[in-house]
Amino acid sequence: MLKDITLGQYFPIDSVLHRLDPRFKIIFTMLFIIMLFAGNSVWTLVLSAVFVLMAQFLSKIPLKMSWRSIRPLLPVLVFTAILNLLLIDSGEVVWEWQFLHIYEGGITTSIFMIARIVLLMVGSSLLTYTTSPILLTDAIEALLSPLKRIRFPVHEMAMMMSIALRFIPTLLEETDKIISAQKARGAALDSGGIRERVRALLPILVPLFVSAFRRAEELATAMECRCYRGGEGRTRLRQLKAGVGDHIGLGVCLVFLGASICVNFLKL
Amino acid sequence: MEHMIEAKHITFRYPVDEGQPAGETVLKDISLHIEKGSFVAVLGHNGSGKSTFAKHINAILVPEEGKMFVEGIDTSDESRLFDIRQKAGMVFQDPDNQIVATVVEEDVAFAPENLGVPPAEIRSRVDNALRTVNMYDYRSHAPSQLSGGQKQRVAIAGVIAMQPDLIVLDEPTAMLDPQGREEVLEAIRRLNREKGITVVLITHYMEEAALADRVVVMDSGVVVLDDTPHKVFAQVEKMRSLGLDVPQVTELVYELRKEGFSLPAEIISETECLDALAALLEIKPI
Amino acid sequence: MAILTTEGLTYIYSAGTPFETAAVDHVDLQIGEDLMVGVIGHTGSGKSTLMQHFNGLLQPTEGKVSLEGKDIWADKKMLREVRFRVGLVFQYPEYQLFEETVFQDIAFGPKNMGLSGNEIQRRVLWAADSLGLDRELLGRSPFALSGGQKRRAAIAGVMAMLPKVLILDEPCAGLDPKGRLQMLRQIRDYQKQTKSTVLLVSHSMEDVAEYTEKLLVMDRGRLFCYEDTAAVFRKVEALQEMGLRIPQIASLMLALRQRGCDLPEDIYTVPQAKDALVQLLRKGAVSC
Numbered sequence: 132m133l134k135d136i137t138l139g140q141y142f143p144i145d146s147v148l149h150r151l152d153p154r155f156k157i158i159f160t161m162l163f164i165i166m167l168f169a170g171n172s173v174w175t176l177v178l179s180a181v182f183v184l185m186a187q188f189l190s191k192i193p194l195k196m197s198w199r200s201i202r203p204l205l206p207v208l209v210f211t212a213i214l215n216l217l218l219i220d221s222g223e224v225v226w227e228w229q230f231l232h233i234y235e236g237g238i239t240t241s242i243f244m245i246a247r248i249v250l251l252m253v254g255s256s257l258l259t260y261t262t263s264p265i266l267l268t269d270a271i272e273a274l275l276s277p278l279k280r281i282r283f284p285v286h287e288m289a290m291m292m293s294i295a296l297r298f299i300p301t302l303l304e305e306t307d308k309i310i311s312a313q314k315a316r317g318a319a320l321d322s323g324g325i326r327e328r329v330r331a332l333l334p335i336l337v338p339l340f341v342s343a344f345r346r347a348e349e350l351a352t353a354m355e356c357r358c359y360r361g362g363e364g365r366t367r368l369r370q371l372k373a374g375v376g377d378h379i380g381l382g383v384c385l386v387f388l389g390a391s392i393c394v395n396f397l398k399l
Numbered sequence: 400m401e402h403m404i405e406a407k408h409i410t411f412r413y414p415v416d417e418g419q420p421a422g423e424t425v426l427k428d429i430s431l432h433i434e435k436g437s438f439v440a441v442l443g444h445n446g447s448g449k450s451t452f453a454k455h456i457n458a459i460l461v462p463e464e465g466k467m468f469v470e471g472i473d474t475s476d477e478s479r480l481f482d483i484r485q486k487a488g489m490v491f492q493d494p495d496n497q498i499v500a501t502v503v504e505e506d507v508a509f510a511p512e513n514l515g516v517p518p519a520e521i522r523s524r525v526d527n528a529l530r531t532v533n534m535y536d537y538r539s540h541a542p543s544q545l546s547g548g549q550k551q552r553v554a555i556a557g558v559i560a561m562q563p564d565l566i567v568l569d570e571p572t573a574m575l576d577p578q579g580r581e582e583v584l585e586a587i588r589r590l591n592r593e594k595g596i597t598v599v600l601i602t603h604y605m606e607e608a609a610l611a612d613r614v615v616v617m618d619s620g621v622v623v624l625d626d627t628p629h630k631v632f633a634q635v636e637k638m639r640s641l642g643l644d645v646p647q648v649t650e651l652v653y654e655l656r657k658e659g660f661s662l663p664a665e666i667i668s669e670t671e672c673l674d675a676l677a678a679l680l681e682i683k684p685i
Numbered sequence: 686m687a688i689l690t691t692e693g694l695t696y697i698y699s700a701g702t703p704f705e706t707a708a709v710d711h712v713d714l715q716i717g718e719d720l721m722v723g724v725i726g727h728t729g730s731g732k733s734t735l736m737q738h739f740n741g742l743l744q745p746t747e748g749k750v751s752l753e754g755k756d757i758w759a760d761k762k763m764l765r766e767v768r769f770r771v772g773l774v775f776q777y778p779e780y781q782l783f784e785e786t787v788f789q790d791i792a793f794g795p796k797n798m799g800l801s802g803n804e805i806q807r808r809v810l811w812a813a814d815s816l817g818l819d820r821e822l823l824g825r826s827p828f829a830l831s832g833g834q835k836r837r838a839a840i841a842g843v844m845a846m847l848p849k850v851l852i853l854d855e856p857c858a859g860l861d862p863k864g865r866l867q868m869l870r871q872i873r874d875y876q877k878q879t880k881s882t883v884l885l886v887s888h889s890m891e892d893v894a895e896y897t898e899k900l901l902v903m904d905r906g907r908l909f910c911y912e913d914t915a916a917v918f919r920k921v922e923a924l925q926e927m928g929l930r931i932p933q934i935a936s937l938m939l940a941l942r943q944r945g946c947d948l949p950e951d952i953y954t955v956p957q958a959k960d961a962l963v964q965l966l967r968k969g970a971v972s973c
Contacts (some may be wrong), residue, residue, distance in 0.1 A: 265501050297501045300543035305780075311742050312781040315773040316842060317765055317797030334793070337783035341828065349496035356457060356489040357499075357510035357557060358481050368508035368521045444861040445833065492859075546728070573859045576728045577888050577930045603861040642863030647891070647933040647955055654959040660966060669933055673940050679966070680946065 142260040147376065148190035149261045153270035155377040160258045162384045167250055169388070170395030176246050178391045182384075183254045192260045200256035201249055208248060212241040268292045273371055279362075286362025294350070302343060309338050401471065403565050403597045404433040404456060404487075408465035411451060425451045427620040428465070435564070438591045438598045440611035440628075444642045445603070448620040453569045453601045457487040470564065485514060488558030490568040494550035495542075503545075503553050504529065504538040510561040521560075528556040531594065532586040548579025552586050559590065565597040566590060572607065584610065605632065605644045609667050616641065629665035648672035686753075687715040688849060688882055689739055689771075693748035696734055700746060708734040710906040711748070716850075716884075721876050723893030723914065724886040726903030727928055732886055735903065736852050739884075740771035753849075769798050772848035776855045778839035782827035787818070787838050790827050794846040805845075812845035813838075815878070816871050833864050844875060851875075852884040857892065869896050891932045894918065894953045902927075915951040934958045 148156070167179045187197065215237055222235030259267070272289035279285050313334040314320065320331050411426040425448045433439050443449040454460040455467050458474040467474040469483050491497055500506035504525050511521045529535040532552040542550055551571055558566055568587065572580040584607060590596045600607060608614045614631040616624035618641050624631050632638065632645045635653040639645075645653075645667075652666045652675065662679060666672050696709040709731045716722060726732040737743040738750050741757050741764045750757050757767045772794075775781070784790035788809055795805045813823060816837040822830060827838055840856060853872065857865040873896055876883040884901070887893050893900060893914065900917040902909040904927050910917060917924070921931050921939050935953040938961075942948050948965065952958050 265505065293501060294499065297499060297542065300541070301495055304543075308775060309781055311737070312773075312775045312778065314742060315740055315768055315775070316794040316846070317768055318793075319765070319797070334781075334783045338781050341783075342780055346493075346496045349491065349493060350499070352459060353489075353491055353497040353554075354499060354509075356459065356484055357561065358484050358513040359509070360481065360513065364515045365512050366515050366518055366521065367512055368505065368518060368525060370518050444863050446831075570859075578728065578928070605862075642861065644862040648937060650955050651934065651937075651958050651962075654955065655962060655966075658959075658963055660963075669937050669940070672937055676937075676941065676962070677944065 141263045142192055142196060143263070144191055146189060146191040146261065148186060148257065150376065151261075151380060152371055152373045152377045153262045153266040154273050154371055155373060155380060156258050156262055157267075157270050157274060159380060159384050160255055162388050163254050164251065166384075166388045166391045167247055167254075169391045171243070172395050174394035175391050176243070176250070178387055178394070179250050179254075180246075182387050183250050183257075186254065186257050190257050190261050192257065196260060197253045197256065201252050204248065204252060208245055212245055215241040215244060264296050265293060268296070269367075269369065269371060286365070290362075298343075298346065301346075302339070305342055306335065306339055309335050401435065402432040402468070403435045403437075403470060404431070404599070405468040406431045406452075406455070406462075406465070407467070409452075409455060409462040409467060410464040411455070411460060411462055413451075425620050426455070426462070429620075429622060430465075431615065431622060431625070433597065433599065435597055436591075436595050437613060438588075438600070438611045439613045439615060440600045440602060440608035441615045441617060442602060442605065442608045442631075442643060443617035447617040449601050449617045450569050451620075452617065453489070453567050453599065456565070456567045456599065457489050458483045459489075481514075485510075485561050486563055487565045487567060488561055488563035490551070490554055490558055490566065490571050492570045492573050494547060494554045494574070497554040497557070498542045498550060501541055502538075503534065503540050503542065506542065506553060507538075507556045507560050509557060514561065524560045524562070525556075528559040529553075531559055531589060532556045533582075546579060547575045548582040551575060551579065551583050555583070555586055555590075559594075559596075563596065565599065567599045567601070569601045570603070571600075572602070572604065580604075580607075603643070605638075605646060609646060616643070628667055632667050633664040686718060688718045688753055689716040690714065690751040690754070691738070691748065692751075694735070694738060694745050694750060695747040696731075696738065696743060697746040707906050709738070709745075712908045714901070714908065714911055716882060716901075716911075718849075718882055719876075719880040720882045720899055721873060721897045722882065722884045722899045722901055723897035724884050724901045724903070725888075725890065725893055725929060726909075727905075729905075730903040731906040732901075732903040733854060736773065736854060736884065736886060739850065739852060740773045741767045742773070765797075769794075769846050770848050771850045772843040772846050772852065774840050774843045774851070774853045774856060776858055777836075778843075778856075779832065779835035782835060782839055785826060786824055787813075787827050787830065788823040790838060791823075791842045791845050794842055798846060808845040808847065809841075812841035815844060815875050816841050817867065833860060836860070836868075847879065848881065850882045850884065852886070854886045855888065856885070857887070857889070865892070872896070890924075890930060890935075894932050894935070902929075915953075918953040919950045 163182060166182070169175060216233055217231065217237070219237040219240050220232065220234050224232050224234055225238065226233045268289050272285055275285045318331060318334050406429050409426050409429045410424065412424050429452065441449045441452065451460065455462060455474065456469060458480055461475045469487050472479050472483055474483055498506050499509050507525045507528050508521050511524050516524065526535065529538055532555050534549060534552050534556060537545065537549065542553065545553065572583050575583065587598055587600065588610065591598045600611060602608055609628045609632065611628060614626065614628050615622055616631060623641065624634065632649045635645050635650060648669055649667055652662050652664065652672060656662055656664060660679060662675050666675055691712050691714045694709055694712040695707060698706050698708050712735060724732050734743065738745055744758060752767055752770060757764065782790050784793060791809045791812055792805050795808050810820065813820060818834060818837050818841060822834060827835060830838060843851065856872065857868050860868060869892060872883060872885065885893065885897060897914050899911065900914050901911045902917060909927065918935055921935050924931050932953050934955055938948055938952045938958060946965065948961050952961055
């Protein structure tokens with residue numbers, strides 16, 4: 132059923148990584164991405180890999196889950212790797228067959244690219260595996276809050292995100308119900324050509340939209356009744372608090388980033 | 400004694416563009432006051448104006464003519480809007496469309512957060528509110544994991560956390576199963592009895608109205624009956640003509656009285672009916 | 686002759702996971718023709734899941750569902766046909782209205798059946814009349830109707846398919862007392878006129894007591910009983926144990942009997958109670 136779809140990828144267990152301040156986790160992820168793309172040396176990749184493995188270990192997320200975040204990308208990875216292999220013509224020719232030539236440069240570029248993307252996916256999915264969507268929203272709101280000065284609607288964006296998260300299960304359940312109800316009236320949802328199929332969606336989409344608008348209107352009234360008046364003067368039940376762990380984490384990140392930049396300068 | 404709510408000659412009509420039949424007067428010259436700490440049920444069929452009246456209590460709507468006062472504050476005074484909304488909480492029919500957050504306790508915290516309450520106090524308000532409606536154990540659940548009755552109790556907790564003096568509930572049980580209805584009514588009664596919160600319950604279920612101290616019956620925008628539940632339900636003919644039910648036992652007693660048996664007219668509960676019938680049956684000579 | 690039959694019908698949710706639960710557990714049923722049947726049970730008793738098996742929206746994990754003796758899953762191509770013959774109206778059906786006009790919305794089912802234009806017109810008008818929908822409303826947008834009218838339009842859409850079996854899940858939910866009474870009467874008249882079998886799923890014991898001939902009682906996924914309404918109300922104590930709220934009158938009569946009054950066991954409506962009490966009081970011979 133539709134409502135069985137899990138939202139986000141949050142993996143609710145308890146670990147050091149789960150307990151870190153979500154704002155710091157976002158910063159760590161960004162630092163990690165900079166580290167990963169800081170240079171072209173093998174050492175950059177080694178350092179990044181060590182960093183990811185460490186985080187993976189601390190998060191207690193099973194490796195299987197990380198594999199799951201890479202798997203959908205595999206075809207793209209393989210495809211671009213092949214293109215790289217065939218199109219890059221620097222270095223010596225390693226292998227040739229008729230018009231196909233594979234150069235050394237092609238091989239290293241392909242390996243680098245695959246390693247980078249895999250590390251990027253595994254590393255950044257650790258953020259979503261260890262942080263609930265609501266905490267993530269809070270953290271984004273907190274990190275973007277300086278933008279309020281240039282009148283960027285940070286609070287409104289965060290509120291919209293959390294309301295969306297709140298209503299997705301409700302609307303999925305409703306979609307299920309509407310589909311069943313229209314099937315009961317003999318709606319043919321899975322036959323005919325494209326035009327018929329699109330038309331067949333109307334009995335589902337129209338009620339769904341009508342219902343979403345009705346819910347939005349009622350929710351707005353209910354929010355006003357609970358004294359909602361935007362982000363101004365609002366306090367929060369949950370305070371994001373940085374602890375010792377977060378600062379240690381930040382230290383570790385900076386050391387790795389520094390090391391990654393240094394090896395680049397030394398080697399190349 | 401100060402009135403919680405005071406309506407003075409309220410008249411209201413929906414603007415034409417809001418999908419309502421043009422120009423139809425929904426409330427006609429309603430004057431009413433509700434005492435602090437009371438539990439008032441407003442009964443009436445769909446379109447009787449009862450929900451429109453409810454929306455006047457916390458200034459979602461303001462009267463076209465006449466005045467509405469909540470704890471002495473004129474609801475048409477826009478500068479006091481949030482004072483009114485904090486004092487008069489509102490619970491609606493569909494619990495799904497009142498819950499804002501993805502976690503129960505986060506949702507209950509919504510109103511205090513809006514009011515700028517310090518975090519430590521929000522925590523204690525949230526915990527208290529959830530305990531009052533018996534939902535404390537579910538504080539970290541997602542709303543989508545809850546039953547209708549549980550969701551509606553979370554919605555009530557979300558209003559209690561504002562620490563209002565009055566709660567208006569607009570058909571809060573209409574979408575619930577019997578068990579959910581009982582849970583919600585139990586929570587409402589506890590608010591009124593234990594916390595001393597004034598309750599205005601809009602409903603068309605007579606069993607629910609029977610729990611109140613006072614029943615106001617509305618029809619076509621006017622108050623037609625306003626008395627204790629016993630006195631209101633005893634008027635079986637009148638209630639029927641208004642398209643409303645009376646409790647089955649009240650109807651039974653009414654029918655038996657028509658047959659000439661001497662039973663008290665004002666019977667609304669099963670126990671009262673049982674006692675009256677037992678008395679009647681025992682007095683009879685063998 | 687039975688129109689709907691189930692044999693060992695079982696439906697398991699989330700099979701193969703730790704959350705595996707039998708929503709419907711080995712249900713054997715034979716529901717006859719030309720009947721008004723009440724379906725009662727707690728939320729989560731499996732009654733809604735059972736109903737969705739009758740028109741093939743759900744496929745049994747185990748067991749069989751037959752319509753007029755034929756297994757509905759024997760030929761999957763026939764499922765759509767089954768849905769035309771077993772109409773199902775979900776709870777709050779007004780939220781599935783989608784067409785431009787009320788007429789078109791009611792006509793959606795009959796059109797899917799491939800009926801001729803004349804026949805569709807006849808059926809739409811008939812269904813609208815049966816539910817007391819003013820013909821004037823048929824040209825309007827369904828979204829411009831009042832709540833009660835929307836409900837009627839949605840139910841009319843299923844009635845217009847003239848199914849042999851009509852299942853209504855809580856058709857009166859949220860209606861006011863007057864609306865509820867009208868709706869129940871219209872459903873009863875529909876049943877009488879079409880001689881079809883109507884299954885009325887309801888939480889209101891008062892409603893099923895007054896409007897049904899048979900009751901199907903579900904309890905935690907199992908069929909508790911399927912018997913004449915009067916016979917079921919003789920088991921008030923068992924129903925109470927299941928957590929079902931019995932009509933006030935039935936519970937009053939039970940209390941009087943427990944005090945030794947000589948009252949029949951199958952009283953569950955006000956007129957019945959009045960007659961029995963008048964008789965008892967007039968007789969003078971009171972044994973309480």
